[in-house]
Amino acid sequence: MLKIVEKTKLWFAISLFIIVIGMGTMAVKGLNLGIDFKGGTALTIGMNQKFDKSDVDKIVDKYAKGEYLSKTVDNGKDIEIIVKSDALSADEIATMVQEIKTQFKSSDLVSQDTTGASVGNELKSKAIVALIFATICMLVYIGIRFEFKFGIAAIIALLHDVLITLGVYAVFRIPVNAPFIAAILTIIGYSINDTIVIFDRIRENQRIMRKSSIEEIANTSITQTLARSINTVLTVLISIIAVYALVPSIRELSEPLIIGIAVGCYSSIFIASPVWVVLKKRKKRVTA
Structure with a gap:
């Protein structure tokens, strides 16, 4: 015992x-x-090619410096970008995504989810x-x-x-x-x-x-x-x-x-x- x-x-x-x-x-x-609790926008971008995360971060820094988090997911094939609530408007987010897609030709937006702070x-x-x-x-x-x-x-x-x-x-x-x-x-x-x-x-x-x-x-x-x-x-x-x-x-x-x-x-x-x-x-x- x-x-x-x-x-x-x-x-x-x-x-x-x-x-x-x-x-x-x-x-x-x-x-x-x-973002489920604080509010914000979560973007998942399928890169479909080899890429350096820091290159994507340089683009996002132009729009939301200090107001976002980013990480690679799906074994480095995708990048997830989480922008804090009210940091960017819907138009600014669309412009940012378009710039990423322009630089990384084979990339595409997999998902975009926005949650309000309330x-x-x-x-x-x-x-x-x-x-x-x-x-x-x-x-x-x-x-x-x-x-x-x-x-x-x-x-x-x-x-x-x-x-x-x-x-x-x-x-x-x-x-x-x-x-x-x-x-x-x-x-x-x-x-x-x-x-x-x-x-x-x-x-x-x-x-x-x-x-x-x-x-x-x-x-x-x-x-x-x-x-x-x-x-x-x-x-x-x-x-x-x-x-x-x-x-x-x-x-x-x-x-x-x-x-x-x-x-x-x-x-x-x-x-x-x-x-x-x-x-x-x-x-x-x-x-x-």
């Missing part, structure tokens, strides 16, 4: 250290919000509401199916997953766009499922191991479900990593999923159950 609960302070310290770094970075620099603000507020609503529903469900302390422990673990994922994005300045919200909701759903498996085993063992301590019950339950949790997560991660590597167009979705699902597995084992034990022991001390 693994001694997970006995090292609760260690698990909490590791998580707290990572969260503090991430939240500190977010407080100082903020998240690197993409739309981005509305998306942010709706995303926050969706996260709060999902969290409340999960708390109610777990509280009814198990007990309220299980619900509190599960929500703390979910908050842990979200904060660490946000922290990683803040530290590494990864752009945050609409697919990130879908990924966070998916991470929450996956993590809660993994946590419930352990909680269900704890509930069963409470009936079987009546003379055992809370720590023994939690450790036994975690040990019994550990192989299942790790194998499931590895299977999912292998699939998502394959998608990330082979399907560049949906990396904005697969990238946070890789981070969040790995963190969710950790929190289900090392955070959720130890938190439940802490809450249980605290109640015993209060009623003693």
